[in-house]
Amino acid sequence: MKIAVLSDVHGVLPALQSVLADVDAWRPDAVVVNGDMVNRGPSPLACWQLLAERQRTNGWQLLRGNHEDFVINMTLPDAPQSGPQLELQLSALWTSKRLHGQIAALQALPAAVHLQDAQGGALRFVHASMAGNRDGLHRSASNSTIRKQVAPLPSVFCTAHTHWAWMRTLDATLVVNSGSVGTPFDGDKRAAYVQLTWRQPFAGGGSWRAQIMRLPYDRAQAQKDFESSGYLHESGALTSVLHAEWRLAQSLWPAWVARFEADVLAEKISAAQAAAQFLSSIAEQPN
Known part of the structure; x- marks a missing residue:
């Protein structure tokens, strides 16, 4: 079987x-x-x-x-x-x-x-x-x-x-x-x-x-899908963190939650600012 x-x-x-x-x-x-x-x-x-x-x-x-x-x-x-x-x-x-x-x-x-x-x-x-x-x-x-x-x-x-x-x-x-x-x-x-x-x-x-x-699979096509579908531009600023997880094959969301979620919910910082600050600390790798 x-x-x-x-x-x-x-x-x-x-x-x-x-x-x-x-x-x-x-x-x-x-x-x-x-x-x-x-x-x-x-x-x-x-x-x-x-x-x-x-x-x-x-x-x-x-x-x-x-x-x-x-x-x-x-x-x-x-x-x-x-x-x-x-x-x-x-x-x-x-x-x-x-x-x-x-x-x-x-x-x-x-x-x-x-x-x-x-x-x-x-x-x-x-x-x-x-x-x-x-x-x-x-x-x-x-x-x-x-x-x-x-x-x-x-x-x-x-x-x-x-x-x-x-x-x-x-x-x-x-x-x-x-x-x-x-x-x-x-x-x-x-x-x-x-x-x-x-x-x-x-x-x-x-x-x-x-x-x-x-x-292996066609990651270039997947990236085009992320861009052409509207997902990256219509799903809010935090989608950039999820997309980075895909790009890097690395878990990032729990670290973002630990650092920023409470402040975002308390409206001390915007989701866009929290995403940008977090991603600025992430080392990029080739796609």
């Missing part, structure tokens, strides 16, 4: 197209898309349509990540309408307006997928942890911490959210993070996804193996 696991596309269409071509060539028995298909990137509708079509025609299983939740929340009556709270969520608002009636489909996505292998072992797929889709599993975390986040322990636990691809054997559980298709944070700008393979060398015995795949 072969299972492809991808996640965190974040609306970067050329990266998704590269991964889909590789998945098609590998011909897995099942595919799980582990959340965060949209938001943060310039092509949310095109990415969603590609994956929703695979769901309909190929039985791919799609999960809801925290960024699907962010987009859904911007369509609710209590969504912020003005002020710094809205400024912090303009990317999700921009994305929600471009999904053209697809919000109900996002709302219908499950929070978890459960599969079973030939020996009855459980495979569990969630966007982050059992505590919720924003409680990420970090490769630097201790076994005891991850054990709590994953419990009860299945044969295979597949997570995403942190944009770092990694794997670890914890007791008898294979824990795998599929990284990010569209915006990796490990310094490697290539798209990431995971191939899971069931190996049964003898009757009555078998185990899962994971391989992290890294694929």
Whole structure:
């Protein structure tokens, strides 16, 4: 049995197209898309349509990540309408307006997928942890911490959210993070996804193996998409921080939040000023 696991596309269409071509060539028995298909990137509708079509025609299983939740929340009556709270969520608002009636489909996505292998072992797929889709599993975390986040322990636990691809054997559980298709944070700008393979060398015995795949894609086209879609110019000043994360393949948002979010919410500094000050301290690298 072969299972492809991808996640965190974040609306970067050329990266998704590269991964889909590789998945098609590998011909897995099942595919799980582990959340965060949209938001943060310039092509949310095109990415969603590609994956929703695979769901309909190929039985791919799609999960809801925290960024699907962010987009859904911007369509609710209590969504912020003005002020710094809205400024912090303009990317999700921009994305929600471009999904053209697809919000109900996002709302219908499950929070978890459960599969079973030939020996009855459980495979569990969630966007982050059992505590919720924003409680990420970090490769630097201790076994005891991850054990709590994953419990009860299945044969295979597949997570995403942190944009770092990694794997670890914890007791008898294979824990795998599929990284990010569209915006990796490990310094490697290539798209990431995971191939899971069931190996049964003898009757009555078998185990899962994971391989992290890294694929180049047309980043020049992705940059053009960021510019031509209106995303960079219509989603507020803080989009520049999210775009820098894509350019550098590096997590920046938590550091921005720690330094500036409270002051922006208190209106001591504008979002534009906070973004500019933060980015002036970030060393640029070639795209």
